Amino acid sequence: MKVAIIGGGYSGVILSILLKKQNNDIDVYIFEKENKLMKKIYATGNGRCNLGNFNDNLKFFNSIEAYRIYKNCDINKQIHILKELNIATRNIQGYVYPFSLSAKNYIENLEFWVKKLNIKVYLNHKLKSYNQNVLKKYNLIFENYLNIDDFDFLIFTSGGKSTPNLGSDGNLFNILKEHFYTISNLQPGLCPIKTLESTKELKNERIKCKACLYDNSSNLIYSEDGEVIFKEDGLSGICIFNIESIIKNKNIQSPKIILKVFDEENEKMIKNYYTKYKNIEVLHGFFDSRMFNYIIKYYKNNFYQFEFSYAESYSFSDSQVTIGGVSFLNINKDTLESKIEKNVYFAGEILDINGLCGGYNLMLCFSSSYIVCNNILKHL
Ligand SMILES: Cc1cc2nc3c(=O)[nH]c(=O)nc-3n(C[C@H](O)[C@H](O)[C@H](O)COP(=O)(O)OP(=O)(O)OC[C@H]3O[C@@H](n4cnc5c(N)ncnc54)[C@H](O)[C@@H]3O)c2cc1C
The missing domain is CATH 3.50.50.60 (FAD/NAD(P)-binding domain)
Structure with missing residues (x-):
């Protein structure tokens, strides 16, 4: 045979x-x-x-x-x-x-x-x-x-x-x-994504967070704790690769990716501080100046989590x-x-x-x- x-x-x-x-x-x-x-x-x-x-x-x-x-x-x-x-x-x-x-x-x-x-x-x-x-x-x-x-x-x-x-x-x-x-x-599948929001200022920065995927009706589709790496035009890292594959496999329309950086205790602490002093200087204790400036620029009113809109995936050359x-x-x-x-x-x-x-x-x-x-x- x-x-x-x-x-x-x-x-x-x-x-x-x-x-x-x-x-x-x-x-x-x-x-x-x-x-x-x-x-x-x-x-x-x-x-x-x-x-x-x-x-x-x-x-x-x-x-x-x-x-x-x-x-x-x-x-x-x-x-x-x-x-x-x-x-x-x-x-x-x-x-x-x-x-x-x-x-x-x-x-x-x-x-x-x-x-x-x-x-x-x-x-x-x-x-x-x-x-x-x-x-x-x-x-x-x-x-x-x-x-x-x-x-x-x-x-x-x-x-x-x-x-x-x-x-x-x-x-x-x-x-x-x-x-x-x-x-x-x-x-x-399993590749970085491009976002509608600018990430250029954070290129090569890494944050540990819970990365959450939502559909256009704000339903939580998937979440994973991991490290997100910022690229010139989007997001990378294993949790982002997985989110990208899920967007494609489940054909999620207008996906949003929310990065939750703080655990419950820290979020509470920051909220208390912010309510009391009305400034976000407290974030200096969590991020270096590059990240801090980015947050001030884009997330002035909601800095507990960072929201990104999926634009497109990277190419086959970058996919696993x-x-x-x-x-x-x-x-x-x-x-x-x-x-x-x-x-x-x-x-x-x-x-x-x-x-x-x-x-x-x-x-x-x-x-x-x-x-x-x-x-x-x-x-x-
Ligand atoms: C960077 C990277 C990291 C990864 N890490 C992991 C991991 O840690 N764990 C995991 O589970 N998966 C991982 N994957 C995914 C996994 O490697 C692939 O899913 C798997 O190797 C696919 O194996 P395959 O044999 O089916 O196909 P392939 O590995 O793509 O092999 C197909 C072969 O067919 C040959 N071929 C194509 N056309 C022809 C033709 N006309 N004539 C003759 N030969 C041809 C190709 O040259 C190729 O060698 C990773 C992928 C990448 C790119």
């Missing part, structure tokens, strides 16, 4: 290892357009690779479909599978990392298995098109004019459009459209994940097999699945690959 995996990112590599570990007779090929496997993984978790999270509530995923996919191979099972590969992990307050806390080391471990299991890796191979021959096998045509034929299974793990410099530029969606796949609206992907209209949600073409499967970020920051996206790559692996093995 000959299996072609298109895309040598995390999903493709995990899938190849799972397949070969289960049945070493399968001929597994990975085709990767870059000159290295898993280029994106080096950048994950600030170089430490946040593999997963024990806090695995539905609210951290974009949809029930994504959550169900995750539940097929949850974090405990993923850790167990990694253990069988002699890859140790570490739990830091619920966040799961490779034991070495090194993405590079994790990649080296996976690459060791790719080699050991004789997975055939073709780097610098960008798929251009594919077709099915009379024997119902898949023929692949690459940009370097090389053709490789007769695959029994074709699996797309070619990611989304985020960080194209690390490989995933969305080129494969065009090929899939030619095969009549519906691609749901592709948007950058792609919202949207190959639609479940064309894919069986349980097996991840195509409804359009037999023996074609999808795993990872190419699908219309995503999660918030904290390991949820790599867990989705792993669990979707696990589902595809099990369903391919059923054909044996």
